[in-house]
Amino acid sequence: MANLLYLVHRLPYPPNKGDKVRSYHLLRHLLQRHRVFLGTFIDDPDDEQHLPTLRAMCPDLHVERIVPRTAKVKSLHGLLTGEALTLAYYRHEGMQRWVQDVAHQHPLQASVVFSSAMAQYAQPLAPQVPMLVDFVDVDSAKWTQYAPAHRWPLSMLYRREGQRLLAYERTVAAQAHRSYFVTPNETALFVSQAPECRDKVQSLSNGVDADFFSPDPARPSPFPAGEQAVVFTGAMDYWPNIDGVSWFVADMLPRLRVHWPRARFYIVGRSPSAQVLALAGEHVEVTGTVPDVRPYLQHAAAVVAPLRVARGIQNKILEAMAMQQAVITVNSCADAIGASAGQGLLRAETPEAFVQALQPLLDTPDHAAALGVRARAYVEQGFSWQAHLSGIDHDLANLQDAAITRSLETAVHV
Template identity: 65%
Template structure:
């Protein structure tokens, strides 16, 4: 058993959005073999209700609270220091102090960092405490991708953040014993951007809990009997999700309803941004937070994930497939998962393709059921959390040797 310092940028419970799904399962995996000291942040007041449940899983817990508005103001200090704004956003002297105290009292064997910005709390322990970093995605490239979608001054800030964050990611990777990314494609992208650390970079895939996300006949439908629900799930304050649903609602949905007026687009997820709320109407339902996304997936006529700005493996797609639902998405998301139409994952690069694939699901219930079985079989065979995260065990054993 090792003493593991685990640093996460967002409370890893409940596992109700993409990054929290991965960070939660990583925590769950670590506590099976090790004593884990968890330092993390709460950036959503709703998460306060779940601290007790998390402390049962990991009693050695330190939480910092973040007010999103004040955090953004604090992040602007990075403009004065010349660093990435993400680092200034998360910087907390009290978390630094807790890390020092834990290391001094308990003899930490290894630090596991989830999200590059959290490495600032682990690097002061180097070289005595080796560091493993789960970057998940190349976040610096995300910021660069956001820039063209925004106007000045945000476009300038996003480009700056991309440059400064990449410099920091390279610095962290150079100090880490090993760095991880969610797909081989993301790992290869970073290896090209940080060739000096290429030999110490690998991928660890996401997974899905196929026992939780499973077809369950007892789930009541949240939809009206006479409507054909097309469903998207995800955190709706996340820019790629916002962009994706707005694009689908504007470029695809009117044409779907032209063929089938009973179609309604359900946007299911917490914290919908203003752009998302503005879509609500007769043809679009914006649910906000729901207690359980599974009834929406189970009774959907079609599930879509039209993410034009997306990186890595999308948990929302794996969860829908595990629920025996085929999914219509874009090529980059399908390629990351490695599934094809025969596996229940359709991809289309433009609105015409999305329209065709979604229409196919809407008008062919028997085909949708057949492909749904194929989708569940695919994720059961390839996306076990235990199988993927076991790669981390070897590195923890190695740094302790």
């Protein structure tokens, strides 16, 4: 059993949004064999109630609070220093002191870093404490992708952030023992921009908890009888989700209602932005936080993920498929998961294509149900968290063997 330092940019519990799903399951996986010292941030006061759960799991838990509005102002200091604003956003003296104290008090075999911004706390310990870095996605590419969708000065800031963050990602990956990305496509993208790190990066896919996300005949529907609910799920303060639902409401929903007047679009997810709240109306329901997303998925007539700006594997798609729902999404999201139309993952790049793909699901519920059964079978077979996250075990075992060898060599010389 090794002592591991685990650094996460957002409290990894509850697993109610994309990054927290992955960071939580990675924590659970590490705890199966190791003692994990967890350092993290809280940016949502609602998460305070979950601290006892994590304290019961880890021998030490250190939490710093972030007020997003204040942190954004603080991050602008990066314009003076020339660094990525993301690093200044997550820089905190209390976290730095805690990491140094843990390293002083406990022999650490490795640090596991979740998201590039947290590497700034592990870098001073390397190479004595080797770093394993879960980048998840190429975040720098995300910021670069945001730029054309926004006006100046945001477009300039996003473009700058992409450039500066990529430089930092390359530095971190060069220092790390191993770095991970969520899909082979993300791995290939990073290698194309950081060829010097080619031999130090690999893919580590997402999974889905198919026991939790499973249909239940006794689960009641949240929708009025006779309504054809088209559902999108996700954190609604996240720009790719905001852009996706805005696109659907503007360009797909009017076409949809011409043929299916009983169709209603449900935007299900926490923290809806002002732009999302403004979409609510007679034919659009914005739920905000719901106690359980599963009823909305199980009883939907159709599930869509119209994400024009997205990176990596979308947990929302895996969860819907596990709930026996076919999902309509764009090519980039479908490519990351790999299922075919016959396995419940339908592709559409234009509003017309989305409406066309929805037609057989809304017209023929039995057809939709049959595709849903195949969708669940696909993710059950290919997206187990345990199977995917075992990829990190090999690297940890190698680090432990290397540490034992160094200790023996030191003893012989003494």
